[in-house]
Amino acid sequence: MRNLSLIIQREYLARVRNKTFIIMTFLSPLIFVGMIMLIAYLSMLNSTEQKIIGIHDETGLFSSEFKDGEQVQYLDYSEESLEQARKEVLDSEYFGLIHIGKMEAGDARPSEIEFFGKETPGFGTVENIEKTISDRLTREQLIRKGIDVSEIDKARTKVDISIQNFSGERSSKMANYIKMFFGGAAGYLLMMFIIIYGNMVMRSVIEEKTNRIIEIIVSSVKPFQLLLGKVTGTSLAGVTQFTIWIILGAVLLFGISSFLGIDPATVQTPASEMVKTAPQPEINQLVVEILKLPYASLLSFFIIYFVGGYFLYSSIYAAIGAAVDSETDTQQFMFPIILPLVLGIYVGFFSVVENPHGTVSTIFSIFPLTSPIVMLMRIPFGVPWYEILASVVVLLGTIFGVLWISAKIYRVGILMYGKKPTYKEIFKWLKY
Structure with a gap:
């Protein structure tokens, strides 16, 4: 455990002390807020024309x-x-x-x-x-x-259907829109985090392998501990960066919008037009539905699937980094990783939104490679506890299995140089 904590500390400090990491941590919110302000400003000009x-x-x-x-x-x-x-x-x-x-x-x-x-x-x-x-x-x-x-x-009549389940809990069409937005945002955010910081783990492994530092490290640390420490340390650095982005972005957005007198809410989108033209009772219902969301449980499950999904895919990224000599050689292995992430997003937006409790939505919310994204999109619509439990258990089991497989690839791959491995060769490494 001592070696593991040292590896985590080393990886974390190596990431947060990196000049590029520091620059992007503080520059990214400025760029993002600047884009929002520019869009809002141009939208204001467009609305007055x-x-x-x-x-x-x-x-x-x-x-x-x-x-x-x-x-x-x-x-x-x-x-x-x-x-x-x-x-x-x-x-x-x-x-x-x-x-x-x-x-x-x-x-x-x-x-x-x-x-x-x-x-x-x-x-x-x-x-x-x-x-x-x-x-x-x-x-x-x-x-x-x-x-x-x-x-x-005169005969035209508008009908509003009151939606409720058999236990008497009421809902509405507006509630479904809100749940769709929160679920979609959570799933998309998780996918972007996995891709960005998974690549960071992979590049870190390739860099150490290229510099031959890894040969010294593995002489005193087991490959499994090194892999787990690298993934954990990088994830903590990512969480740190992400937290700074949210805090700094919110402060900048509020400060710049107040100073320049630009309201980001004036951005002209189909959604904003719907809100403007919606009757006051519907707007009130929208506010009520937002306040009714179970934020505590949403945040808890977001963290669980956030960490689980990241560990699952980062282990695969680390194994790929150990198997190749340069970032260029990783391209042949990237498609199998990106495919389930993209599939999860498509299933979420085209299946979960239409039928969150259907067979397709349920299967993909339990299948471990897509469950972090699809289940996050399903949870706002209400998911039985046993399905969530099954999804989490399968995800945890898959994480340990992938970590074990990745560690075996990692153990052999980090000492292999000068040759592009094929899928057949990587499969042989699992037998060593």
């Missing part, structure tokens, strides 16, 4: 349907010819011109609907134009069929 769009409506039905908003203003050029309207819009450097062709009696739609502009309009602009024209055409069709449109509008 008003688009002017001309309308050339040959039917006389649609020009009055387009209403001015905070970011768009419509000008009617229907009285002029199309060529004249195009020329005036172009000379005035307006955003674009909507042209709606003639519509004969009995036609379901105008002969042509076009948008002229210097630039391709954004998705939201096109969708708004299409919806405005489509809604008016629908109303015209109903009127032609003798249907009272006002009665249809």
